[in-house]
Amino acid sequence: MNRNDYLFLEGDLSATLDNVQKKIIANINNLSPSQLLPADDATVCEHFVKDNTIEALELHEEKLELIEPHEVEVQETSRHFGGTYTRKKLEFRFELPFSGDAILFKLKPSTFDFNPPQGKVTGNRVVFTMLASGNDSAQVKQELEAWQRSLKQYIARQQPEINGWNDGLPGLVQQCVVARRQKLVADKQLVLDIGVPVRRRGDPSPAYTFPVTRKSVAPALPAAKAGSLAKPEPSLDAAVYEEILDTLASMSVTMERCPSAFENLDEESIRMQFLIPLNSKFQGQTSGETFNAAGKTDILIKHEDRILFVAECKFWKGPKSLTETIDQLLGYMTWRETKAAILLFNRNRDFSAVLAQIPDVVKTHPQFVRSEKYDRSTAVRFIVKHPNDAARHLTVTVLAFDVPHSAS
16 A cells, blocks of 8 residues: 555654744744834734644535546456456545645644555545445445544544644744844843944835735636637736745745754655645635645645646755756646746755756756746746647746754
């Protein structure tokens, strides 16, 4: 059985919550005087609490659906004579709607067993697929009921940790906000007490209005042309694309301020840390979980089974690995104006040397069209053509991160 066929297995709920707590503390401690001092503590706290409150999973069993079964051929081994033979069976696909943060289906609770439920998460539905003989309805019912019991058991095991997190979150946020305000006020008073005129280093950071609602990510649909019956192709709005990239790029500050939380993480674990702030800030049309993981290292947005945005997470292993990552990314893209990103993690000691190589690697790629101006020192943006259709131009942004590494 493929590991990806199991739920509640990809990460650890307790460890994930610990990392989220470290990031909350770091983000609050990174608030500038112009952001925090003019704001009201209650509004700031509400913003951080709303962004980081976890909505537990809830299954809507009354809406369970069976997709029309179809025949498939499977190979089986003869128990008496050995060898294999082909047999036709019915494939049953059950789709169970749910609400809550879909990322919880990836996280193992503190209490668990070694037989988690199987399934796949698609949008706001968890899917269970099984094979059975056409006349064995008792087997189908039995396996379906066992699957539902296992799902509910794991969700119930998560509940105490989620309740504890949500109950303690307001106090944690308030304590951090109050401490940060006291520090900024004390710093300001210290400067006043010195009595020497202060010359600014530059323009102050603009004041920030703390939002308390998640933004909706909805695909932009161009107007249908007259006389055309073709369905318009969905695309990701350019402004939303930029906000997504800004959210991803802000993780570099978190890495700098909480290096111990990242120094031993692999690609999959680091990706998980990016999913949390993305889903805290953005909300999809059909579920609260806009950003999902596909395969081992992808972050993506889908609309009606069409991919609108993909971010591929990779450690830097030299120019060849970046070229292969671009190829892999292009393999996902099928629609015009699709936007993508590559999150490039560096654990080498010479980050500047890595940054210097990225533009040359990109420009020598066979599908490269042109570079685009992008005002970020650790990022590169470029336009490429789809390998199967030169008319399809895609926007790709490479965001590089210097990930802390363990000294051991």
